[in-house]
Amino acid sequence: MLNAVGPTSNSEKTVPKQPMWELPPPNPPKSKNPPRILIVGAGSRGRAFGRAIYLSTNGCVAAVAEPVDFKRKVFGRNYIWGFEEPREGEQFAGWKEFMEWELQRRERAKRGEEVPEGVDGVFVCTLDELHAEIITGLAPLKLHMLCEKPLATSLQDCLQIHKSLKPEGAASSSSVLFGIGHVLRYSPHNILLRKLLLEDGAIGDIVSVEHTEPVGWWHFSHSYVRYVQIWPVRAPT
Template sequence: MSLLVRVIVVGAGSRGENYARYASVHPERMTVVGVADPRKFARTKLQRQHQIVNKNIFEDWQSVIEREKFADAVLICTPDSLHKDPAVAFAKKGYHILLEKPMATTAEDCIAIVDVCIRSGVMLSVGHVLRYDPTIYKIKEVIDSGVIGDVIHIQHLEPVGFYHFAHSFVRGNWRNEAESSFALLAKSCHDVDLIHYWAGGRRCVKISSFGSLSHFTKENKPAGAADCCLDCSVEADCPYSARKIYLLRVKEGHTGWPVSVICPNSHPDIESVTEALKFGPYGRCVYECDNDVCSNQVVNMEFEGGLTAAFTMVAFTEEMCLRKTTIYGSKGELSYNGHEVHVFDFLTQTSTKHKPQHKAPVEFGLGGHGVADYHLIDAFINAVAKNDPSLIRSGPEETLQSHLLVFKAERSRLESRVVDCGETSVMNK
């Protein structure tokens, strides 16, 4: 296979556009040769960015499948509930697949995707970008080095961010379970995956979970509040005001996320954002939306050998997605504050700091998610070019196991019981 990998982007939203950016940074390694998206603005924008010929512009992925195979790989970045069918179809056609997380919205669909990829002999990389974050990956390296001894307990926190949660899980695409998926799958399958990764091959034997939707309900709507933020007389006193989250950012010259999301068919400016808030979902009062997903949830896990883990996801935080982790070992304690890793050695009673260099092109951002995005797509493209699936840290079998833990955790929450991970049935949402 040529070292230049040809890819098709299925779903040209923010994730698809971001992964496709790799072709602009490394044109000698990857080229975007096709795009499929029902939105004319999105597919035309990607076509212009990558000079894709007209015959390879499609309104749906089914039209791509009807053609003879004309690329090496496909980047599937469709909405969560629309992952399974294209993933199965492209695998059967012989395309290697980078699939945005979560793999699918039911355990059965996740199993089906992995099964067909294995049987078809194609590589599958799931978009667990945190595995590729250099600092978070350092945690895995430290554990594997034996410096902290046997891992005894893992404590992990995901602070979602107050306005991030309002944007994505109250007003946005992941607000309603029937239309997308439950919050633990949509937002925190990353985190359950990391805990499973850090457990180092030890099987999870029991899992429990508690959580609910707090605050963002009709009962908490302030007196005098309107259904739309632009018409609201008490909006100035609301931290979740759409004026603050979107319009104020545009006025300050910020047109990236989350502003870019609310104007998918145009470039965000004062006029287009105002229009989107007046007539679209992102201008709604957060206390009058059709949201039903958890705003806070805890998951407790017991692994083979007595290793325990506790995970917390909470919406109401200042910091946004800046994970915090403490791992307690028999020889030392590892702590991660969202920026760097510290290891305290019990024997010497000294602390060592680990802060890897965040090396990624400026096009992907200077830190955090952007750096991880770069390393994920870089690993996938190298794996395809070299026909070496070992370069992918988020391959099919292990990723499936962490997804199944998410489904079992949600079953525990819904059924108010501890779930034995040896149970053969899985929750079908």
């Protein structure tokens, strides 16, 4: 499809200025007060986020909530406590355990007790069907949240999430951030593809798009049921 705008013969090909696979950008300098993140679910995505935070941001992975002992320990050793023993507030057997601890921590702080530092944000990296329960459960804590896509598995759950994050009567502007991990929207190849198709009209009017994610048993097989879709799209004139 993209041949319509790319080189049509070998002689027209130009050597790319940059390699296809770029190295990750260098770490930004650490801020004095790095954002502290709790990862909920130390599975495939949780580990990817842990690594990204650790290698490429000025934030820090402060805690992990994961029921599987082995995953929690490996994650914690890699991104939180290293070869030392985990400290209070760095590991939880699940999001509910974190919630309980955090509420108590806030109570203790109110009583003037010395308490461990909490977290600024939570990344929800569990499987789809747990997202609604976790987000609505943690919403009262008013922490920044990033939830892996998809937001939830039903419209009802999405509405429930919206309500929990923005209860009726709450001020319309809030400094607490909520995001969904639609990462491909920001990937360079998709940004270019969108520009070519929608802005440059590189292949003229689009009447239909077939989007297939190449998933297999070794790669996000749980995505298979979601991503094979066909829908008609009309390019703006």
